[in-house]
Amino acid sequence: MNYRHIYHAGNIGDVLKHIVLANILKYLQKKDGAYRVLDTHAGVGLYDLTSEEAQKTGEWQQGVGKVLENLGDAPGPVKEVLAPWLETVETLNPGGGVKFYPGSPEIACMLARKQDRLTLTELHPEDFEELKNNYGGDKKVKVIALDAWLALGSFLPPKERRGVVLIDPAFEVEDEFARVADGVIRGWKRWPTGTFAIWYPVKNFSAVRQLIATLDEAGIRNTVKIELSAGKVSKDAPMKASGMMVINPPWTLTKDMNTALPWLCKTLTQGINPSWNVEQVIPE
Template identity: 45%
Template sequence: MNYRHAFHAGNVGDVLKHVVLLELLHALHRKPSPVHLLDTHAGIGVYDLASDEAQRGGEYRFGIGAVLADPAAQRVLARYVAALRALNPDLAPGGAGLRRYPGSPWLLKQGLREQDRLTLCELHPQDAETLKANIGRDPRVAVHHRDGFAALKALLPPTPRRGLALIDPAYEAKDEFVVLTKAVLAGLQRWPVGQFAIWYPIKEQKTVDAWKTELARQAQTETIAVELTIRAAKNARQMNGSGLLLINPPWQIEQTLQPMLDFLKGRLVREPGGGARIQTLVKAA
C-alpha cells in the first residue's frame, strides 16, 4: 500500500488507460439498458498537476502534456479531450490551462447515465477518504474502503448484469501477477458476461507476453491486448510501456482504437524500439 498515484498522474500509462476506458464506456452506452461499472483500485479520483507529488516526477509532461501539444488530439481523441476540458474549463489547444488530471473514477462517474451504477474500491485509508470527497455524494455511486481483488469475488455479479470491471493494481508485490490472475478468473467465473479491462505495466516484453497468453488461455473467451511502449521493452528494471488486457471486448473495438493508438505512438514513443499494437489472444467464438 505504499504506491501513491499522485506521483504518476497523467503519465503515458494513464493516457493509454483512459483513452481506452472512455471508448469502452461509449460502446456500452450504445444500448439504453443500464450498466454497472466497477473500479477495483480507484485511487483518489482527481489529481492536482501543480502538487509537489506531480511536479517531483513531472511524468505528466511526457504523457498528457505531449498529447495535448498536438492540435490533432482534439479530433483523434475527441472523447478524452472533452473529458479533460470538463475538468479544466480553461483548457486551450496545445494544453495551456491543464491544471487537474482525472483518474478513472472521475471519468466513469462523468459518463454515468441516470440508469447506470458505479462501484469504486480503494484500500489505502487516506486515499479512500479523499476519493469520497472528490467524487461527492451521488446515489448512483458506491465507494468501498476495501481490497480490490477481493471485490472481484465479493461484489460480482453486479446489478445490473451488463457492465465493465476496470482492474489497475499497483504491481508492488512480487506475486502481483499471480494474485491478479486468480482474482480475474474468479471474477470472470462469477460474471461471465462482464467486460474486464486489466491495466498492466510492460518492463520486459517476453515476461508480459507469457502472462497474458496464459491468462487468456484460462479465461477461454475473447481477449485482446492493447499496448504502447515508449522504448524497446527489454529492461526489467524500468517502465517501458503499458497495456490493457480486454476480456469480452466490445464488437469492433480494435477498429475504433487503432487510429487513436497510431496517434499516441507518434506523440509518446521516445526511443527506438517503442511501438504500439493491438493483439488478438483469443478470437471471438
C-alpha cells in the same frame, strides 16, 4: 502500501488506460440499459498536476501534456477515438491546458448517465478518504474501503448485468501478475459475459505471455491486448510501456485502437524503437 498515483497521474500509462476505458463506456451507452463500473483499484479519482508530487516526477508532461500540445496535428479519425477521454479532461480545465487530471473514477462518473452505477474500491487509507470525499455524496457511486481481490468475489455479477470491471493494480509486489490472473479468473467465473479491462506495465514479456496463457487455460475467450511503448529507455527511468488486456471488448475497440495508436505512438515517443500493438490474443 507505498504507491500513490498522484506521482504518475496523466502519464503515458494513464493516457492509454483512460482512452480505452472511456471508449468502452461510450460503447455501453449505445444501449439505454443501465451499466455498472467496478473500479477495483480506484485511487483518489481526481489529480492536481500542479501539486508538489505531480511536479516532482513530471510524468504527466510526457503523457497528457504531449497529447494536448500536439492535438492540433491529429487526424480527424484519431480525434474521434480520443474524444470521450478528452471530453473529461477539457471539462475539468475549461480555460485550456491541464491543471486537473481525471482518474478512472472521475472519467466513469463524468460519463455516467443517470441510470448508470459505479462501485469504487480502494485500500490505501488516505486515498480512500479522499476518494470518499470526492464521490461519497454522489448517489450513483458506492465507495468502499475493500481489497480489490475481495471486491471481484463480492460485487460480481452486478445486478445491471452490463458493464465493465477495471483492474488497475500498482504492481508494487513481485507476484502481481499472478494475483491479477487469479482475481480475473474468479471474477470472470462469476460474470463470464462482463467486460474486464486490466492495465499492466510492460517490463517483462514473459509475465504478459504467462498471464494470457493462464486466462486461456481457465477458459476465458475473446481477449484483446493493446500495448503502447514510448521507446526503450534506461532501466531506472519511469515506466514507458504499458498495456491493457480486455476480455469481452466492444467489437469496435480493435478498430478504434488501430486508428489512434499510430498517432499516439508518434506523439509520445521518448526513446528508441517506440511501438504499439493491438492483437486478439485469445479468440472468441
